[in-house]
Amino acid sequence: MQELKGHWQTLTMESESSLSQADLLNQLTEEAEAIVIGIGAGMSAATGFTYVGKRFTDAFPDFTQKYRFFDMLQASLFDFEDEQEYWAFQSRFSLLNFFDQPVGQAYVDLRHMMTGKNYHVITTNADNAFYAAAFDMEKVFRIQGEYGLWQCSEHCHQQTYHDEALIRQMAREQSDMKIPANLVPHCPKCGAGLEVNKRNEEKGMVEDGHFHEQKERYDQFLKENQDKKVLFLEIGVGHTTPQFIKHPFQQMTEKNAKALFVTMNQKDYFIPHGIRPQTVRIDENIAEVLHASSK
Template identity: 40%
Template structure:
């Protein structure tokens, strides 16, 4: 990031009234929450040796023969991506930059790292679910369930890639197996908390749509651009006092209509946040 871009980023953050953060998987990758390579080998060597998996994500879709083995894999997956600190303090660096601003976070991430870093949970909208929640696999009702205690038991008590049968989670209403509260198909449960967060986000956007606002996009790819990327472009185009800042190792772009209002930074998010914090 050259000095001129740095100066513009710092000026926008200092002078803006409001910051809306749109975060995708790239920020968690930058924070060290990688799903392949050394980290995958460290926590899942037994599953890799048996099934020759290449990464955590694809292994989550494998048709395990038993629920005992399925939950042995998924409890570890949840634990190491939801209940422990990220290897790097990327989210904390971000929080230090915006904590004194009027902010809101829209994210497709499901790893809870924003709250771990100190972000106010009432200023967060997790659109795609949460590793920390389960739901009925049918689903027979629109409710989710915290899984922290049972996941930690599963991790501590599993043996030979299986959890005890007594720990398999079942729906308290219909008795079918529970599943992750992750948006992958039409069974995804949007519970009361989801709708409350959606309302808070929409209210925030409507309240500040004409203010001096920064739309800060971090690590958002092109898998689901309609959730963060396209709306940020639209909001920026319709507010001449708005700025669009995109930081990503890969996908950085914007329409010509907002080019003069945009700062596109193709670098590692963690390193950029460090530089901004050192110069802010």
């Protein structure tokens, strides 16, 4: 067991047990030759972009009263009664979680920690947190779409659209949870309603040139660094969509004896036996660990 971790000096030093989790993380990122960062909902929640509780009920008192939603994720996936109501919700949702999203300190701390390092990011969050924290967006792959983009609800063609001014107008001019009918956007090809760019179980997601460019840069990074001492750093990744980050990270770790899988999560998820010798778990508060290790 010790043999695999033996590739990492940080983990073989006698002081390992006495290092704080923040120092341990910091040293591992210093030692890595490449860092692949996988971000899930837990990262945004850790830095204040929570989908449940006051942030949600303050922004949507009308919708929470009418539908008794448990959280904002459930609400964002809800089958609203018509397009006018759908856009009344989605316009305010995308202002809150995309266009007007403030800077998240944990993202800034992560950026500081990565300064000068060879890294790339994949995120399942469709919010705008990396942009708000001034990341180099060429290093970020948003695999689950973006709240600021739209797609044809029939997926009739692979193109996304955006219109921030219209979103703002929808938010401003709605009443009784409906936008005016003439503001409802339609697909320029087939006339079906547009919807927020996201993946759904039956139809998948509209993936256009912008998406494929991000994917190619990510794949290229993985390929260039596949034989190196790679740190797969998973932050706040749960088990909703393990096929995008968790499972590929674990599989790539298994294939590369020099790789290390670091999972930052307060929940203890199952780790496959084969990679346990190459796994480090950081279970303290994500925001606090990132803040302390970015200094």
